[in-house]
Amino acid sequence: MDIGKAFRLLNQERIVFLLTVLLFVVFSLTLNNFLAAGNLLSLVRSVAVLGILGLGMLIVVLGRGIDLSLVATMAISVAWAMQLVSQGMPVYAAMTSGLLFALGIALITGILVAYAEIPPLFATLAMATFIYGFGRAHMITGTDVVYMPKDMGWIVELGQGHFLGLPMPIVVAAAMALVVFLFLKYTKLGAFIYAIGDNLPASRIGGISVRPMLALQYVISGGIAFVAGIITATSVEAMNTRVVNSNMIYDVILVVVLGGVGLSGGRGNVRNVIVGTLLIGVLMNGMTIMDVQYTIQNVIKSLILLLAIVVDSIVNPRDEQTGQQGDI
Amino acid sequence: MTPVLELKTVFKEFHGVAAIRGVDFTLMPGEVHSLLGENGAGKSTLTKIMAGVYEASSGEVLFDGKPRVFGSPAEALHNGIAMVFQETSLIPSLTVAQNIYLGNEKFLNRLRGIYIAAQQFLQSLNFGVDPTMYVSQLGAAQKQMVEIARAVHHKARVIIFDEPTATLTPEEKHHFFSLIKRLKRDGVSIIFISHALEEALEISDRITILRDGQHVVTDEASNFDRDTIISAMVGRTLSEELYSRDRKRTVRPYGRKVLSVQNLSMGKMVRNTSFSVYGGQITGIFGLIGSGRTETAKIISGVIKRDFFHGGEVRLEGRSVRYRVPRPAVKDGVVYVTEDRKIEGFFETKSIAENIYMNLLSADLNKRSVISHSEMMQLADEWTAKLNVKAIDANARVIELSGGNQQKVVIARSLVQLPKLIIFDEPTRGVDVGAIAELHRVINELADAGLAVVVISSYLPEILNLADRILVSRQGRIVEEFSVDEATEEKIMYAAVH
Numbered sequence: 001m002d003i004g005k006a007f008r009l010l011n012q013e014r015i016v017f018l019l020t021v022l023l024f025v026v027f028s029l030t031l032n033n034f035l036a037a038g039n040l041l042s043l044v045r046s047v048a049v050l051g052i053l054g055l056g057m058l059i060v061v062l063g064r065g066i067d068l069s070l071v072a073t074m075a076i077s078v079a080w081a082m083q084l085v086s087q088g089m090p091v092y093a094a095m096t097s098g099l100l101f102a103l104g105i106a107l108i109t110g111i112l113v114a115y116a117e118i119p120p121l122f123a124t125l126a127m128a129t130f131i132y133g134f135g136r137a138h139m140i141t142g143t144d145v146v147y148m149p150k151d152m153g154w155i156v157e158l159g160q161g162h163f164l165g166l167p168m169p170i171v172v173a174a175a176m177a178l179v180v181f182l183f184l185k186y187t188k189l190g191a192f193i194y195a196i197g198d199n200l201p202a203s204r205i206g207g208i209s210v211r212p213m214l215a216l217q218y219v220i221s222g223g224i225a226f227v228a229g230i231i232t233a234t235s236v237e238a239m240n241t242r243v244v245n246s247n248m249i250y251d252v253i254l255v256v257v258l259g260g261v262g263l264s265g266g267r268g269n270v271r272n273v274i275v276g277t278l279l280i281g282v283l284m285n286g287m288t289i290m291d292v293q294y295t296i297q298n299v300i301k302s303l304i305l306l307l308a309i310v311v312d313s314i315v316n317p318r319d320e321q322t323g324q325q326g327d328i
Numbered sequence: 329m330t331p332v333l334e335l336k337t338v339f340k341e342f343h344g345v346a347a348i349r350g351v352d353f354t355l356m357p358g359e360v361h362s363l364l365g366e367n368g369a370g371k372s373t374l375t376k377i378m379a380g381v382y383e384a385s386s387g388e389v390l391f392d393g394k395p396r397v398f399g400s401p402a403e404a405l406h407n408g409i410a411m412v413f414q415e416t417s418l419i420p421s422l423t424v425a426q427n428i429y430l431g432n433e434k435f436l437n438r439l440r441g442i443y444i445a446a447q448q449f450l451q452s453l454n455f456g457v458d459p460t461m462y463v464s465q466l467g468a469a470q471k472q473m474v475e476i477a478r479a480v481h482h483k484a485r486v487i488i489f490d491e492p493t494a495t496l497t498p499e500e501k502h503h504f505f506s507l508i509k510r511l512k513r514d515g516v517s518i519i520f521i522s523h524a525l526e527e528a529l530e531i532s533d534r535i536t537i538l539r540d541g542q543h544v545v546t547d548e549a550s551n552f553d554r555d556t557i558i559s560a561m562v563g564r565t566l567s568e569e570l571y572s573r574d575r576k577r578t579v580r581p582y583g584r585k586v587l588s589v590q591n592l593s594m595g596k597m598v599r600n601t602s603f604s605v606y607g608g609q610i611t612g613i614f615g616l617i618g619s620g621r622t623e624t625a626k627i628i629s630g631v632i633k634r635d636f637f638h639g640g641e642v643r644l645e646g647r648s649v650r651y652r653v654p655r656p657a658v659k660d661g662v663v664y665v666t667e668d669r670k671i672e673g674f675f676e677t678k679s680i681a682e683n684i685y686m687n688l689l690s691a692d693l694n695k696r697s698v699i700s701h702s703e704m705m706q707l708a709d710e711w712t713a714k715l716n717v718k719a720i721d722a723n724a725r726v727i728e729l730s731g732g733n734q735q736k737v738v739i740a741r742s743l744v745q746l747p748k749l750i751i752f753d754e755p756t757r758g759v760d761v762g763a764i765a766e767l768h769r770v771i772n773e774l775a776d777a778g779l780a781v782v783v784i785s786s787y788l789p790e791i792l793n794l795a796d797r798i799l800v801s802r803q804g805r806i807v808e809e810f811s812v813d814e815a816t817e818e819k820i821m822y823a824a825v826h
Contacts, residue, residue, distance in 0.1 A: 188689050188697045194678075195686050201672035205631055206741065207658030207690040266677050 012260035013272050015311050019304070020279040027286040034289060041167060047255075047281035048169035049235075050248075052228040054255040054273040055180045056221035061256055062184070063217045064197045064265030065120035069109060069128035070225045070252060072244045076135030077102035078229030079146040079239040083139075086149045095155065099226050105131055106222025110215030124218075132244045140241060148237040159234025169231045176227065181270040193217060197265030247298075255280055258305055279304070330393045332357050332517045333378060333409070333486055338387030340373055347373045349541045350387070355486065360508060360518045362528035362549070365538035365561055369760075371521045374538065375488045378519070379411035380404035402431070410484035412475045412492060420464035424450075424457055428478045453477055454503055467618055472496060476504070480511065487511065488519040491758075493527055497616045498821070505531055523758075525554050537561055558761055579812050580796045583607030584645075586749050586780035587628065587662075591640035594632065597623040599804035600640070605749065610771065610781045612795025613806070614788065614820055620804035621784045622667060625751045629664035630657035644749070658691050661748035665739055667757060667784070673738040674726045681708035681722040684740050691745040711740040716766055732763025739770065750774060751782040756790060768794060788817045800824050 027034045053070050060067040081098025085091055105127065112123040140146060148156070161168040184190035192213050195203045204210045233239040259276030261268025283304065287297050333355040340348040348370045355361055363371045376382045377389065380398030388395050391407065398404040401411065418427045425439075425446035433442075446459035455473045463471060472492060479487045493501050508518060508531060522528050528535060529549055536546040537560045544560050587605040592598055598620045605611045615621045626632045628642055630651025642649055644660060651657040654664070666672045674683050685704040688694055694703065708722035715736040719729055726737050735755065742750060752771060756764045771794060775781045785791050791798055798810040800823040808823040 186699050188699060191682075191686060191689060191699060195675055195690075198675040198677050199672065202666075202674060203686075203690070205629075205654050205664060205666060205672055206687045207655045207745065209653070209655050211653075266675070 012258075012308055012311075013275055016258055016260065016279050016308050017275045019308070020275065020282055023279070023282050023286065027282065027289075031286060031289050034286065039285065039289075041170070043281050043285040044170050044278075045167045046284065047277050048167075048173040049228050049232050050251055050255055050280065051173045051273065051277040052176050052224060052231065053248075053252045054259075054277055055176055055270065056224035056228070057252050057256045058261060058268060058270065058273050059180065059184070059193060059224075060120070060217050060221050061261055061263060062197045062265060062268060063193045063214060064200070065113060065214070065217060066124065066253070066263070067109070067218060067221050068121070068124040068249055069105075069131060070221060070228075071246075071249045072128040072131040072135075073102050073105055073222050074225040074229035074232070075239060075241045075244050076131050076139065077105075077226050078233050079241050080135065080139045082146050082148055082152075082233060082239060083141070085152065086146075091151065091153055091155065095230075098229075099223065102222045102226035102229075103219055106218045106220075106225075107215060109222070110218035113218065114211040114214035128244070128249075132241070136241060144242045145238050145240045148233055148239075152234070155230065156234050159231055159236075169235060172227070172231055176224065177270050177274060180224075184269060189213070189216070194266055197267075199266075251280070254301065254305055258308055260308075329356060331355055331390075332392065334388075334390040334393075335374070335378070335384075336388040336390065338374070338377060338384045338389070340370075340377060340382060341385045347541050348377070348384075351538065351541070351543045353536060353543070353546075355517050355519060357485075357517055358512055358515045359533040360512055360520060360531055362520045362522065362532040362535045363538065364522070364525070364528055364535060364557060365544075369538040369561070370541040371538055372490060373541075375411060375490060375519060375521065378404070378486070379409055379488055381411070405431075405482055405484070408483065408485035409488070410479035410482055410486070411488040411490065412472075412479055413490055418463045418471055418474055418478075420462070422463060423459065424461050424463060424466070424474050425459035427463055427474055428459070428481050430478070432482070449481060450477060453480065453507060473500070476507065480507075484516065486517045486519070488521070490521045491523065492520070493522060493524060498825075501527075523760075525557050529554070529557070561761060577793075577812075580609040580775060583609060583778065583780070586645060588643045589624070589628065589640070590643075591638075592624065592627060592634055592642065593638060593640050594623055594627055594634045597804055598627065598634070601801075601805040602640075603799055603806045603809075605780050605782055607748075607780045608775060608778045609796040610775045610783055610794050612791040612798045613782060613784045613801055614786065614791045614798060614824060615784075615801030616786060616824055619801040619824070621801045622753055623804075624801070625664055625753055625782065625784060628657075628749075629662050629751060630654040631664060655690075658745055661746065663742040663745055663747040663750050665742050665750065665752045665755065667753035669734055669738045674734065674741065676725070676727040679723045679725055680712060680717065680719055680729075680737055681705055683726050683737055684708050684711055684744055687741040688744045693744070693746065707744065711744065715740050715770055730760065730763075732759040732767070735759050735763070735767060736770075739767070743774075747779065749780040749782070751784070753784045754786070755783060756785075756787070788820060791820070792817065 033039050053074070056070055057067055077098045080101060081094045084094035084097060109124055109127045112118045112127070113120050158168050158172060163171045184193065192203070192208050195208060196210055196213055200210060229239065255276035256273055257263065258279060259268070259272030259274070261272045280301065283301065284297065287300065331354040335351060335353040337350045337352060338348055339346060339350055351374060353374065363375065365371050373382065377384050380401045380403055383397060389397065398407065419430065422430070425442045428446050428449070429442050443459050450457055450459060455477060457466070457470050457473055463474065466474065476492070493504060496504060511518060520528060520532060529552060532549040534546060535549050535552055535557070537544040537557065539561060583606045585604055586607045589604070590602045592601050601620070601624060613621050623632065627634045631654050633652060634640060644662065649660065675686065678686070681704050685707055688707060705722060712719065712722055717733050717736045717740070719733060726734055729737070755771065756767055759767065771781060771783060783791070783794050792815060796812060798812070798815050798820060799806045800808040800810070800820055802824055810820065
């Protein structure tokens with residue numbers, strides 16, 4: 001009976017966490033350099049950007065939406081800002097322009113979802129295509145890759161610096177996670193996002209301004225995308241806009257869903273994103289050391305996702321008491 | 329005669345909590361068997377075990393004298409056990425005929441063929457539903473009819489009705505009961521779950537009463553009356569204090585005019601309606617389903633919008649208001665307590681405390697943007713005590729409570745917003761007898777405290793018992809007003825129907 005009880009305590013987050021620990025132990029025992037401090041840091045560092053984007057996705061998903069334009073916003077806004085610097089604009093002015101572009105475009109997405117009532121899947125898909133197309137056609141001249149200008153000042157430190165021995169991307173990701181955690185758990189606006197994701201009509205009748213709140217979610221995630229872009233660009237001293245056409249956005253959804261955030265809204269928190277991100281980090285790092293092919297890596301990632309969801313649905317069967325429309 | 333269906337000492341646990349504790353039940357061929365009990369007594373769970381929705385934790389289910397376990401509702405249906413659910417299980421994007429034939433389609437399924445067959449079939453049941461209509465276009469009562477038609481069409485030998493009459497008008501109820509009698513003549517066994525005791529008494533052969541997941545009594549219906557049923561259900565006699573008109577009650581006088589509605593219109597649902605609501609008394613609005621009561625209440629509280637042109641006027645304390653969304657209404661002290669708490673009443677992933685606190689936050693009453701846990705718990709303790717919400721503590725999730733306690737939380741959510749005008753839409757729907765008395769007490773106290781209270785109900789005894797003045801709504805308009813002294817059930821019903 002004790003085993004049964006322990007079994008029932010499992011949920012997707014815990015399963016994924018245990019899986020992460022298990023993989024970690026297995027890799028530590030079998031792979032030579034896995035436990036080295038340098039490797040562990042690079043492990044976390046390699047998923048820092050993914051984690052930051054995951055936080056943006058979390059906020060939107062909690063409000064029963066989804067943001068497929070995250071990666072496009074990240075790439076185009078930062079690439080454009082860096083190009084402005086190269087063209088001679090002061091760094092702060094250029095960065096502010098980039099941030100305002102990201103927030104503005106996210107606000108348009110938010111308005112499309114909240115006021116024009118376009119389903120978030122379509123609105124953000126269309127906006128992703130629009131941002132990339134418009135950015136490449138009218139904002140970014142030259143090749144797909146915008147290189148980082150030399151005179152970026154301290155901003156470069158965000159990608160390359162260290163703080164207390166930790167690479168800055170990890171520090172920034174941790175700080176963002178803390179901010180988002182505090183925002184969701186302790187502020188009124190955070191509570192409203194959960195409320196809207198849980199039950200939109202009830203939130204509305206209760207007097208929450210539902211539409212501005214929906215738009216706000218996308219604006220926040222747009223801002224987070226800009227930060228993620230800065231980290232990416234300063235780490236590798238360039239922003240490759242073709243990242244928009246990669247499957248990065250699916251990885252972002254993967255870490256969110258893997259950690260146990262409910263796509264039907266209202267369920268999940270920052271911890272879920274961290275757990276999901278770490279699993280992907282450990283997995284990718286271990287497989288890279290083992291020299292597993294990239295294509296095989298994708299297969300394994302997807303199998304892990306399916307496994308986590310299947311185990312969760314066996315352990316916590318959905319019945320009409322706990323189920324929600326649109327649940328996965 | 330062997331019973332069609334027999335349950336022997338059935339137990340059912342959810343997450344270690346027993347919902348059904350050792351219940352025995354028999355269903356004879358061709359009998360109408362009512363299953364009564366308060367909300368949370370285990371009626372729905374018990375019938376869902378019969379219909380294959382749940383599997384019993386222990387005990388036996390015998391069908392035709394042989395032990396059977398149905399793995400799914402589909403399997404049960406195939407064997408002749410159909411359940412008409414409380415929440416409709418029809419597919420909204422299909423037509424009536426397609427829904428009736430769902431799972432029974434021929435390999436080559438010609439729509440025209442099933443429309444003609446469905447038309448004849450519905451006519452034979454005396455149901456006035458157009459088989460080519462999409463289910464999403466139907467009203468609640470019509471959906472219920474389609475659901476029943478589907479069960480009959482599947483040639484079910486056992487049909488379980490879970491609260492079938494809650495959404496029906498008197499005329500439709502009449503149809504429904506004659507249908508039940510017909511089914512019974514054809515040898516179909518019927519299990520009937522209802523809160524309307526008179527209906528159960530009228531229609532059943534036998535009655536089984538459950539309390540707290542346990543079997544209390546099973547007997548011939550003729551050996552029961554309203555009071556014996558209620559005392560068996562709740563373990564005490566309180567029929568007297570509820571819904572008795574003999575008790576002398578003092579009618580509250582008119583207070584100041586809080587709300588005045590003139591020529592309000594919205595599409596075809598609300599047509600040019602006018603009335604006023606006064607402070608310090610309860611205004612009861614009676615009307616049949618579809619008479620525009622809910623829509624009128626929702627327009628006043630900003631949940632839906634009135635017509636842009638010729639939409640009429642709403643005055644709150646003399647000031648003309650037009651709410652596009654509920655938020656300004658809430659800030660002005662106008663709150664609407666929904667009739668459908670599961671869909672728009674509370675947050676199912678959240679605790680009682682979080683649910684109540686959320687509405688304080690959304691009304692901007694505590695002027696803070698950071699959440700205070702101690703403030704939340706204090707608020708929750710205060711309101712759960714005031715409304716007597718029965719739960720382990722304020723951290724329990726609302727979805728786990730019984731209907732009556734859920735309703736109390738929904739009401740607490742509205743009351744923390746300090747309303748001037750509060751509109752209760754069917755405040756006691758799906759609520760057990762014990763909780764009804766408590767809800768009525770709360771509503772009376774609000775009026776005594778000087779609030780303008782509106783109670784919308786389609787249950788006449790409730791309106792007669794609560795209201796200080798009674799408005800009757802018909803076809804989108806308030807057509808008549810009665811004082812408590814002159815009102816009788818007959819007069820009100822006459823006004824609502826003609």
